[in-house]
Amino acid sequence: MAQVIEVTDPADPRLDDFRDLSTADRRPDRPGGRGLVIAEGVVVVQRLLASPYPVRALLGVRRRIDALAPELAALDVPAYVASADVMAETVGFHLNRGVLAAADRAPAPDPVHLIERVRTVAVLEGVGDHENLGALFRNAAALGVDAVLLGPGCSDPLYRRSVRVSMGHVLAVPFAPLEPWPDGLKWLRDSGFRVLALTPAADSVALADAVDAHERVAVLLGSEGPGLTPEAIAAADTAVRIPMARGVDSLNVATAAAVTFYALGERGSGGTARQG
Amino acid sequence: MAQVIEVTDPADPRLDDFRDLSTADRRPDRPGGRGLVIAEGVVVVQRLLASPYPVRALLGVRRRIDALAPELAALDVPAYVASADVMAETVGFHLNRGVLAAADRAPAPDPVHLIERVRTVAVLEGVGDHENLGALFRNAAALGVDAVLLGPGCSDPLYRRSVRVSMGHVLAVPFAPLEPWPDGLKWLRDSGFRVLALTPAADSVALADAVDAHERVAVLLGSEGPGLTPEAIAAADTAVRIPMARGVDSLNVATAAAVTFYALGERGSGGTARQG
Incomplete structure (x- = not known):
């Protein structure tokens, strides 16, 4: 007590x-x-x-x-x-x-253990803004992402402002650094994950068309301005995009993450909406 | 010049x-x-x-x-x-x-004209935070929402901070007050819209199961804390929720809006993801 x-x-x-x-x-x-x-x-x-x-x-x-x-x-x-x-x-x-x-902080979990028995992971590259990172963890927790892997250029998820913006959910979603980069992405693919790289590029595949029902998925997200590096996109299986209205360039990274996490959460859920 | x-x-x-x-x-x-x-x-x-x-x-x-x-x-x-x-x-x-x-500001468009020939509108109740409102308009613009109707308790979309947070997209998405309240929702229904009320309530319908392919939809969104009033929910056709992980109570209102707008944008889009 x-x-x-x-x-x-x-x-x-x-x-x-x-x-x-x-x-x-x-x-x-x-x-x-x-x-x-x-x-x-x-x-x-x-x-x-x-x-x-x-x-x-x-x-x-x-x-x-x-x-x-x-x-x-x-x-x-x-x-x-x-x-x-x-x-x-x-x-x-x-x-x-x-x-x-x-x-106290705790040692980061071993990525090998972290991805055992999980279905959906987020992999971040260059998400350096503490508020975006906190919001992204909140969205990950809400929308069923099992773990977060941190590539280069990400800020500290346990920074006080990130904890606050995440509403404390950063304390519940396990995370670990993913190294080396981008070879860690190859390791994820070898471990049975389909790696999707989110990008606004028009020649990418629409998110809803890129996900099969029963796959394990790792979704790769870059920062709002520069986006993912070409090296990271090249190391992924598929470049995917959220279909956007003409004239709008991008969403905030945490918002784009939420939309993607939602779409991934719906895979294989047996809903009927898409059959119209 | x-x-x-x-x-x-x-x-x-x-x-x-x-x-x-x-x-x-x-x-x-x-x-x-x-x-x-x-x-x-x-x-x-x-x-x-x-x-x-x-x-x-x-x-x-x-x-x-x-x-x-x-x-x-x-x-x-x-x-x-x-x-x-x-x-x-x-x-x-x-x-x-x-x-x-x-x-200069411009007179608000007449809601009657605003909803002509549009497929998806957002209706807001009590969204008083300028940053949330700006972010919501950005997401509306990006994800194909044609117009925004403002119920009671919403702040001014043209407030400087809203304009900035929206990245200027609040200047492109037409909006107007919806009055009287909540009878304006009945008018929307009579005008051929299916009115969906977004709520975290467990007895609501999962978002993906609530939307038919070819319907015109008005999605009703409340503020993050108190949510929609019972009067507004009662005036809607269907209460819908974004399926969330256990222990997470809600998303930020602009983020919840983005997920909902995305799901609505996917209706009848002919994607294959949900057939797995």
Whole structure:
């Protein structure tokens, strides 16, 4: 059971995990020079508590810590209670959501294990924007993507802003780096995945026509501006596109991902809509 | 042909359309107490110039105005050229995109005309967030939605931030208020549209199973938190949902809209994916 501890001094060293959050995403003292995993708000904290990341501590106003009582009953970590003012001084800004949790990172899973028994994976190349990456993980979680593999140029999914934009779902979707690049894509194909590269190119195959019902699929997504590299597209089985209206060049990458994940989720689902 | 005019004084009254942009979205002197339509950046300015909104003037650094020369050749409005510093002082902040255009608003089209000869419309209720609204219009433009009807509680699609987030596509997708509410939905049904209400409710019909190939469809979308009102859902033909993974409550409204627009765009498209 978590130990609830009142704190009144914002300089209390027990709150160091939560100090100066707006600069704490990069911490030289942490593995890889990266910060702890930080969850903000009751819902995202609940998702962190349910995740594989080892929770270190919570900090919140009384009402929010009370709201988490069911989850805290099963947890042996300190839960610091402070006023909103003390929290703001520790964290470095006023925090609307009223509660934070900090966890250690965990080693990335081995991609070999990650792709066992999964049906759909997303592979990202050059998705460097933290908000796009967070939104993409939220969409992956919602639309049944089993795992995410990170090629070169991707930002850190556990960066605080990504965690927040993902609504905490980045804590539930397993991810790992895919190396080397782009040979890792060949390995995916050898492992039984059909690799689809999403591109706006007109000579690609419409998404709905590219997916067979019972295949395992890896969908390769690039960043919004430059898109996938030619090397990545060449290493895929098929270039696919979302059919778009004339004059519109592209969708936001997380949105394009959502449409693709939805279409993949529908494969072999036995729906009748396409028979019209 | 546009008249290119050098301006060196940020207080020059000819630049008033572009003054203090961060507060200019609400202007008591404009119809409805709303600001002009403002486009930022070459691509969005091009979309404004191609839109039905009557352009009043441009303001930009030399390089950006030069980039717009082909469009300006056909246009009889002043194009003010200024340094980045003069622009920043006029506008109230430093503008990365280097060019602006201002246009008058235009009267909303009559919904009766708007829905003639269109196949897919989106109807929004309570979409009050300017960024979500802009993103939704971008997705509507990309994925073949012909028009947008605005129920109560929606924000102004022509607010500067919406225009920017939509990448200017809000200027290309016709929209109008739908009144009265929710009786306007009955009018849509009487006009031959099947009205689908998007909801996360488990007792709704999966999106792919709800759409017949040759129907005209109006898809009703609510805001991310509260969703559609019971009155709006009751006025629709069918409540539909995007199938989601366990434990995930919802998608962002613009993302849910994109998935829905994609699925509607696929109806009757003759693809083969769903036959597996």
